[in-house]
Amino acid sequence: MGVDLLFLGTSSGTPTRARNVTGLALLEETGKGWRLVDCGEATQHQVLRTPLSLHELRAIFITHVHGDHCYGLPGLLASAGMQGKQEPLEIIAPDGIEEWVRTTLRLTRTWLSFELNFHAAECLGEWRGDNLRVEAFALSHRVPCYGYSFTEARPDPRLDIDKLDRHGIPRGPLWGQLARGIDVQHEGRTLRSDDYLILTRPPQRMVVGGDNDRPELLAEACRTAQVLVHEATYTQAVANDARAAFGHSTAAAVATFAQSAGIANLVLTHFSARYQADPKRGLSIEAIRDEAAALYEGRLFLAEDFARFRLNWDGALRRVCTSNQ
Amino acid sequence: MGVDLLFLGTSSGTPTRARNVTGLALLEETGKGWRLVDCGEATQHQVLRTPLSLHELRAIFITHVHGDHCYGLPGLLASAGMQGKQEPLEIIAPDGIEEWVRTTLRLTRTWLSFELNFHAAECLGEWRGDNLRVEAFALSHRVPCYGYSFTEARPDPRLDIDKLDRHGIPRGPLWGQLARGIDVQHEGRTLRSDDYLILTRPPQRMVVGGDNDRPELLAEACRTAQVLVHEATYTQAVANDARAAFGHSTAAAVATFAQSAGIANLVLTHFSARYQADPKRGLSIEAIRDEAAALYEGRLFLAEDFARFRLNWDGALRRVCTSNQ
Numbered sequence: 001m002g003v004d005l006l007f008l009g010t011s012s013g014t015p016t017r018a019r020n021v022t023g024l025a026l027l028e029e030t031g032k033g034w035r036l037v038d039c040g041e042a043t044q045h046q047v048l049r050t051p052l053s054l055h056e057l058r059a060i061f062i063t064h065v066h067g068d069h070c071y072g073l074p075g076l077l078a079s080a081g082m083q084g085k086q087e088p089l090e091i092i093a094p095d096g097i098e099e100w101v102r103t104t105l106r107l108t109r110t111w112l113s114f115e116l117n118f119h120a121a122e123c124l125g126e127w128r129g130d131n132l133r134v135e136a137f138a139l140s141h142r143v144p145c146y147g148y149s150f151t152e153a154r155p156d157p158r159l160d161i162d163k164l165d166r167h168g169i170p171r172g173p174l175w176g177q178l179a180r181g182i183d184v185q186h187e188g189r190t191l192r193s194d195d196y197l198i199l200t201r202p203p204q205r206m207v208v209g210g211d212n213d214r215p216e217l218l219a220e221a222c223r224t225a226q227v228l229v230h231e232a233t234y235t236q237a238v239a240n241d242a243r244a245a246f247g248h249s250t251a252a253a254v255a256t257f258a259q260s261a262g263i264a265n266l267v268l269t270h271f272s273a274r275y276q277a278d279p280k281r282g283l284s285i286e287a288i289r290d291e292a293a294a295l296y297e298g299r300l301f302l303a304e305d306f307a308r309f310r311l312n313w314d315g316a317l318r319r320v321c322t323s324n325q
Numbered sequence: 326m327g328v329d330l331l332f333l334g335t336s337s338g339t340p341t342r343a344r345n346v347t348g349l350a351l352l353e354e355t356g357k358g359w360r361l362v363d364c365g366e367a368t369q370h371q372v373l374r375t376p377l378s379l380h381e382l383r384a385i386f387i388t389h390v391h392g393d394h395c396y397g398l399p400g401l402l403a404s405a406g407m408q409g410k411q412e413p414l415e416i417i418a419p420d421g422i423e424e425w426v427r428t429t430l431r432l433t434r435t436w437l438s439f440e441l442n443f444h445a446a447e448c449l450g451e452w453r454g455d456n457l458r459v460e461a462f463a464l465s466h467r468v469p470c471y472g473y474s475f476t477e478a479r480p481d482p483r484l485d486i487d488k489l490d491r492h493g494i495p496r497g498p499l500w501g502q503l504a505r506g507i508d509v510q511h512e513g514r515t516l517r518s519d520d521y522l523i524l525t526r527p528p529q530r531m532v533v534g535g536d537n538d539r540p541e542l543l544a545e546a547c548r549t550a551q552v553l554v555h556e557a558t559y560t561q562a563v564a565n566d567a568r569a570a571f572g573h574s575t576a577a578a579v580a581t582f583a584q585s586a587g588i589a590n591l592v593l594t595h596f597s598a599r600y601q602a603d604p605k606r607g608l609s610i611e612a613i614r615d616e617a618a619a620l621y622e623g624r625l626f627l628a629e630d631f632a633r634f635r636l637n638w639d640g641a642l643r644r645v646c647t648s649n650q
Contacts, residue, residue: 014404015370021400041400042367045340065433071400075346075366078392079339100432107425108390109468143434 002029003132003150003206004320005229005267005309008046009038012211012233012248012270013068018277019305020046021068022270024208024229026150027052029310033130036060037148037208043072044079049306054080055087059129062093062121063210064145070097074104081112088115090129092136094122094144121146128153131181137221139212142247147209149221154181155204157197164196204311211270213247215257222261226315229303230254231270235291238274238283251288255296265317266296269303327354328457328475328531329645330554330592330634333371334363337536337558337573337595338393343602344630345371346393347595349533349554351475352377354635358455361385362473362533368397369404374631379405380412384454387418387446388535389470395422399429406437413440415454417461419447419469446471453478456506462546464537467572472534474546479506480529482522489521529636536595538572540582547586551640554628555579556595560616563599563608576613580621590642591621594628 004027009020021040025047028034033056036043047054057080062070070093080089091097098118105112119127122144124136131153139145159179169175169186177184181193206227207218215230222228232255233248251268258266268288276282289302299317301309308320329352334345346365350372353359358381361368372379382405387395395418405414416422423443430437444452447469449461458478464470484504494500494511502509506518531552532543540555547553558573576593583591593613601607614627624642626634633645 013407015373017373020370041397042370045345045367045370048340048342067399067403067429067433067435070433071396071403072366074392075396078396082338096432100429103428103432104392104425107421107428108392108395110392 004029007303007305007307008043009040010269010303010305012272014273016273025052032056033058038063038069039072039076040068041071044076054083055085059090061148062097064094064141064143065096073101077112078110085114088117090117092119092121094146137218139210139217140214141211145210147207147218149205149207151205152203154197156200158200160196160198211247213249215249215254219261222263227265227311227317228258228263229267229269232268232288233270233272235287251291252295255292259296263298264315265299267301267303268292329354332628332630332632333368334365335594335628335630337597339598341598350377357381358383363388363394364397364401365393366396369401379408380410384415386473387422389419389466389468390421398426402437403435410439413442415442417444417446419471462543464535464542465539466536470535472532472543474530474532476530477528479522481525483525485521485523536572538574540574540579544586547588552590552636552642553583553588554592554594557593557613558595558597560612576616577620580617584621588623589640590624592626592628593617
């Protein structure tokens with residue numbers, strides 16, 4: 001779909017000096033328009049260190065109500081308002097988020113220059129945003145939590161010329177609009193673009209989980225997906241301290257699921273602050289990688305703040321070099 | 326009072342890459358215990374780059390409900406809870422903040438390991454925290470807004486030995502407790518420490534304003550203060566665009582007030598993002614300094630994130646070198 005993943009926060013629970021709390025941007029390779037999955041505190045601060053603009057933010061998907069996944073929402077909305085954002089913003093979130101955001105804006109006397117349109121994750125169905133189809137999948141956590149799949153709506157479409165001719169639709173501007181995905185009026189009827197497009201390859205599909213202690217709940221979501229982004233808060237050794245692991249997945253559990261589901265690319269994120277790049281300051285983050293790599297044969301990545309990934313047409317996810325921080 | 330000022334955020338409205346939104350730590354030189362004035366988003370992230378610990382945070386003073394002064398509260402509280410903070414936290418704030426914080430914690434299913442005690446800024450009276458007396462002063466802004474004065478309760482006290490002898494209070498542990506500021510029971514009566522202490526010098530006093538377009542409202546608060554911290558969001562030239570200046574002060578207005586009030590030390594903060602250290606990226610922050618310096622003859626400082634200031638016994642505020650970021 002030409003959508004890149006740009007991680008804005010990869011720490012669980014609390015920020016560290018190296019990792020912010022959760023936020024993940026999905027942005028079109030071509031630039032315009034991006035979506036955000038989760039919006040932990042200081043996500044807007046992270047955005048300042050990327051090429052992203054709040055003017056171009058189209059939709060925010062929240063996985064669950066815990067603060068490390070949503071406390072950045074009011075500030076990001078307020079800043080977008082102060083910048084004069086005009087386009088409406090879609091917010092897809094579970095119960096509680098709309099009430100919290102609207103209460104916050106009211107009590108803090110914050111007026112936005114753009115519309116907020118909320119959509120309940122609980123009954124999202126198939127939600128369409130530009131060239132993406134989005135579905136929500138219920139997960140298992142301490143509170144209701146959802147993962148989201150992002151699928152290309154029209155992968156490299158070409159016009160079905162035979163069909164257009166058969167239906168007597170004249171060559172010209174109409175064809176151009178249909179080719180660009182626009183439904184048109186012709187002789188009193190609506191012609192749907194989708195009916196005249198032939199898809200030339202299978203759609204790209206990425207699944208982004210929320211906090212979740214049962215990765216297998218994403219089996220159906222992952223069936224035709226090339227990429228799974230999933231939390232791996234702990235290694236198995238740490239998770240055996242049951243209190244810490246409650247509601248979360250280990251690297252081993254996610255890797256085992258991804259292997260059995262045959263997913264080509266797995267990105268782990270949402271790491272406990274006890275895992276550090278410098279093992280002198282805690283456990284080594286490499287323990288997460290080692291645990292997953294022993295059980296998963298696909299392409300394995302550990303997310304870092306500002307890491308950007310691109311799904312190539314060959315189905316391989318690759319890290320993109322960036323120099324914007 | 327041996328209290329340092331450590332600025333955590335010095336930008337108005339939205340964060341920039343160089344300045345976070347408002348937050349100011351007042352910390353005892355000796356280490357233990359600190360207070361926070363305002364808590365913009367990502368204040369907890371700033372704290373990570375200082376020697377401050379959330380365990381030692383005693384009180385938070387909020388000037389007003391606008392998001393750039395309070396959106397960091399829920400995340401900071403949640404992180405303090407995850408770190409197992411035990412001591413109660415006092416929150417002094419105007420109407421709306423308690424309702425917002427409690428609603429937020431409820432809707433985001435956040436449980437804290439410590440008590441929150443809210444105190445209304447509107448009727449604070451003289452509030453006592455450890456060795457500080459705090460008063461609130463109503464300001465003029467688009468919403469109800471308060472400045473706070475912080476005054477040493479007992480500057481370098483020594484025991485009034487003559488009085489103790491006159492009142493027949495026996496030498497020993499009782500004297501020690503009274504000397505340390507502790508009220509004691511003696512022969513069925515309460516002896517108040519304050520009644521037996523002689524202060525050896527005038528108390529140190531700092532006034533911290535909130536957003537405010539009438540600095541003169543702080544005249545009474547500043548009467549015996551050595552330090553005023555006040556917003557100077559704009560220069561006069563920019564403020565002449567009336568919309569931008571609404572509810573805020575210019576460097577000129579604050580400097581004029583500080584000069585007439587005879588305040589020895591003035592720290593300006595809360596700068597519009599249009600003022601930049603590198604003038605190629607906007608207006609120069611030096612324009613703020615120049616405008617104030619032309620009207621104010623005391624010691625003038627422009628706050629920066631992580632700048633730390635100490636009020637010396639000679640009444641001069643000085644910047645302290647730090648290397649913790």
